[in-house]
Amino acid sequence: MTAKILLQANNNIKFTTEACILKTVESYGAIIAFSFRNGGCSSGPYESLNFSSAYGDKRTCVTRNLRIFSDHLGIESSQIITLNQEHGDTIVIVDQIPGTTLAGDAIIAVNSGLYPSIKTADCLPILIIDPVKKISAAIHAGWRGTVLRITRKVVLTLVNDFKCNYESIIVALGPAIGLCCYEVDQTVLKPLFSEIPWAEKFTAQADTDPQQFLTKRRLDLVAINHQELINLGIFPENIHVVKMCTSCNRDKLFSYRRDGVISGRNIAVTGFRPVGV
Numbered sequence: 001m002t003a004k005i006l007l008q009a010n011n012n013i014k015f016t017t018e019a020c021i022l023k024t025v026e027s028y029g030a031i032i033a034f035s036f037r038n039g040g041c042s043s044g045p046y047e048s049l050n051f052s053s054a055y056g057d058k059r060t061c062v063t064r065n066l067r068i069f070s071d072h073l074g075i076e077s078s079q080i081i082t083l084n085q086e087h088g089d090t091i092v093i094v095d096q097i098p099g100t101t102l103a104g105d106a107i108i109a110v111n112s113g114l115y116p117s118i119k120t121a122d123c124l125p126i127l128i129i130d131p132v133k134k135i136s137a138a139i140h141a142g143w144r145g146t147v148l149r150i151t152r153k154v155v156l157t158l159v160n161d162f163k164c165n166y167e168s169i170i171v172a173l174g175p176a177i178g179l180c181c182y183e184v185d186q187t188v189l190k191p192l193f194s195e196i197p198w199a200e201k202f203t204a205q206a207d208t209d210p211q212q213f214l215t216k217r218r219l220d221l222v223a224i225n226h227q228e229l230i231n232l233g234i235f236p237e238n239i240h241v242v243k244m245c246t247s248c249n250r251d252k253l254f255s256y257r258r259d260g261v262i263s264g265r266n267i268a269v270t271g272f273r274p275v276g277v
């Protein structure tokens with residue numbers, strides 16, 4: 001039996017009923033928040049702060065939940081930008097609220113008052129801000145996005161296209177399925193090790209592979225993306241990790257692996273408050 005990752009105290013992170021919030025960025029007028037499943041109006045498998053109506057929950061409940069969460073953060077729900085996520089590596093760049101829901105797996109917002117978001121239930125949400133340029137980004141990094149190097153591509157876009165400096169960039173890695181619970185087979189391992197050979201050191205023996213045939217491994221998505229950020233030159237002290245496994249924390253987080261497709265989705269939101277607000 002593997003040790004489970006449970007809630008860990010961290011002076012930089014504030015835990016409320018509805019969210020964990022990175023306190024250290026508040027002085028920049030920035031928001032970095034990852035939702036918990038409590039305090040919303042959905043019921044059944046979506047109980048209660050669910051952010052997706054794609055799996056059977058009522059659209060009216062999801063809209064109300066988004067309002068509850070945005071009120072909690074002190075922002076307008078209409079300014080939260082969502083994507084039709086595809087497990088790809090398309091980066092959507094926004095300078096205003098899009099008129100329609102765009103497709104992709106990362107959002108870069110170049111203005112204040114825009115709040116990029118990502119919905120997950122085990123995949124890793126990564127939120128990035130540059131307090132100097134007032135640019136924010138949200139990334140959906142499941143295993144496919146990780147293999148496609150989506151985190152690296154977003155950071156390089158920030159640096160090359162928007163002239164962000166590596167030393168200014170602050171990153172938060174949110175709740176995701178942990179090494180404790182994320183067993184994968186060759187479908188994942190083969191493309192992963194082919195693209196990122198060093199990822200092998202962030203795996204462990206699978207519980208269901210006692211003979212160590214190595215056809216299955218447990219995978220640490222958070223550690224791989226963390227290492228990707230370090231390799232790029234992001235300062236270690238500017239990388240914050242929530243350290244919560246979605247599958248282990250049933251009372252706080254939705255998990256696809258644990259609950260199946262008919263369940264809720266968590267949301268991760270970042271951005272800068274408009275000046276003077």
Ligand SMILES: [Zn+2]
Pocket residue numbers: 004005177178179180181245246247248
């Ligand atoms: Zn776990």
